[in-house]
Structure formats: C-alpha cells, structure tokens
Amino acid sequence: MYLTLNAAFLVIASGLVGLCMGSFLNVLIHRLPQMLLASADPNKSAQDLGICWPASHCVHCLQPLRWHENIPLTSFVWLRGRCGHCAQPISWRYPLVELLSAIWLMSCATKWGLSATAMLNALAGLCLIALVFIDAEHMLLPDTLTQPLLWGGLLSSCSGWTTTHAEHAILGAVLGYILLAAPAAIYRWRTGVDGLGGGDAKLLAAIGAWQGVMAPPAVLMIAGLGSLFWMVCWRRQGLMTRTPYPFGPWLAGTCMAGWLWAA
Numbered sequence: 458m459y460l461t462l463n464a465a466f467l468v469i470a471s472g473l474v475g476l477c478m479g480s481f482l483n484v485l486i487h488r489l490p491q492m493l494l495a496s497a498d499p500n501k502s503a504q505d506l507g508i509c510w511p512a513s514h515c516v517h518c519l520q521p522l523r524w525h526e527n528i529p530l531t532s533f534v535w536l537r538g539r540c541g542h543c544a545q546p547i548s549w550r551y552p553l554v555e556l557l558s559a560i561w562l563m564s565c566a567t568k569w570g571l572s573a574t575a576m577l578n579a580l581a582g583l584c585l586i587a588l589v590f591i592d593a594e595h596m597l598l599p600d601t602l603t604q605p606l607l608w609g610g611l612l613s614s615c616s617g618w619t620t621t622h623a624e625h626a627i628l629g630a631v632l633g634y635i636l637l638a639a640p641a642a643i644y645r646w647r648t649g650v651d652g653l654g655g656g657d658a659k660l661l662a663a664i665g666a667w668q669g670v671m672a673p674p675a676v677l678m679i680a681g682l683g684s685l686f687w688m689v690c691w692r693r694q695g696l697m698t699r700t701p702y703p704f705g706p707w708l709a710g711t712c713m714a715g716w717l718w719a720a
C-alpha cells in the first residue's frame with residue numbers, strides 16, 4: 458500500500474511538472490522560430506527576444522499576462538479560450554501542449570519510476586513535442602533542438618542511462634540519418650529541388666540514438682504510411698496541393714507512441 462501510494466504520488470507530481478513544462482514548451486514553440494529568424498536578419502537584433510523575456514503576454518494585444526492567466530490548462534478553461542484583455546481566441550495549441558506534456562511525464566513515471574531513465578526519456582519526449590508543433594506551424598526542425606536530442610541520446614545510451622545499448626544507439630543514429638538523407642540527396646540531384654527537409658534526417662537520426670537501430674526503419678514506415686493516408690484524405694477533399702508538408706510531426710509522434718509501447 459505504501460509503495461502504491463508512493464507511485465501514485467510520483468505520477469500525480471509528474472503530471473503537475475508536465476503541465477509546467479508544457480507551459481514552457483509553448484513559449485519555446487512560439488519564440489524559438491522568431492529568434493532564429495531574427496538572428497538571420499541583419500536588420501533585427503536577436504537581443505530583442507529571448508526564451509525568458511519579455512514576460513508572457515497575449516500575442517494579439519501584447520498585454521502581459523496576470524499570474525492567474527498563466528496557470529497551465531486552468532487559465533485556458535477559466536478564460537474560455539479567450540484573452541482576458543482583448544477577448545481574441547487563444548490557440549488550442551496552448552492547452553494541447555500542456556496536456557500532452559503532462560501525459561508524457563505521467564507515462565514516463567508509470568513506466569520507469571523515479572529513475573535517470575525516466576527523466577532522460579521525459580526530456581527527450583518534451584523535445585519531440587516541441588519539434589512536432591514547431592514543424593507543424595513553421596515547417597522547421599531547428600538544429601537547436603535536433604542536435605542536442607541526437608547527442609543527448611548517444612551520450613545517454615553510451616553511458617548506460619537508458620535501456621538502449623551503445624552500439625545500437627550509434628548504428629541507429631547513422632541508419633536514421635542515411636534513411637532520409639540519401640533519398641533526399643538523390644531527389645535533389647535528379648530534380649534540382651529539395652524534396653525533404655534536412656531536419657527530418659537529423660530527427661530520424663536522433664530517434665535512432667534514443668531507441669536503437671530497429672527504430673528508424675519502423676518509425677519511417679509507420680510515419681510514411683500515416684502521412685500518405687493523410688495526404689490521400691486531403692486529395693479527396695480537393696485540398697491536395699504541391700505545397701510543402703511537415704513530416705516531422707509524423708516521425709516524432711510515431712516515435713513517442715512506439716517508445717511507450719516497446720520500451
């Protein structure tokens with residue numbers, strides 16, 4: 458009974474931490490692409506915007522949020538999905554990211570308990586959630602996130618902090634990169650245009666680093682089929698165009714589902 462109560466406390470505490478981490482991810486998802494754009498623009502100062510400044514504010518009226526408007530999930534429900542100042546709608550992404558982060562951390566706590574493995578996998582999953590939404594909104598998988606995810610996975614596996622063996626992690630990272638970088642290079646050579654973003658290959662390499670050599674082909678196949686099905690549905694509704702399409706959410710989403718299923 459004592460252990461069961463401890464486990465329940467751990468899961469609830471993980472959920473609360475997950476809500477707060479999700480709130481931070483929302484800031485990251487909103488600001489990181491803007492910061493990268495600003496750093497690439499010589500007319501803008503990268504100092505104007507950071508992850509921690511300015512304070513949280515409404516994206517429509519720029520009014521700073523009061524403390525009770527900044528409580529994960531609760532504020533969205535309390536404000537009925539609208540800004541307390543200008544009444545403009547708040548994106549559904551905010552509660553969704555907070556909820557997904559809480560579910561992910563609770564799942565990690567349930568699966569791996571209070572351990573280094575749980576914490577590292579929790580961090581990697583949060584990074585994947587950020588990548589899902591940044592790619593979905595901006596068609597961008599920033600090196601700022603994919604590189605630490607890749608090297609963090611290799612370091613964790615090689616140090617024995619995760620359940621993936623070192624050699625599986627290294628081979629997984631190499632295979633993951635080749636599986637997408639090679640067809641992308643061939644497509645670019647044959648057509649002269651980019652068919653796949655470079656970030657997708659780095660993301661699949663990171664997935665291999667965390668989950669081993671079997672993960673990249675499996676994730677790529679399931680994500681590819683899911684993506685194909687989605688595109689067919691779009692075509693049936695007359696929405697299919699040749700506009701670029703984010704593949705990162707499919708890769709990261711499949712990876713996270715498989716992570717909890719298999720590990």
Ligand SMILES: [Zn+2]
Pocket residue numbers: 515516517518519520540541542543544545
């Ligand atoms: Zn507002």
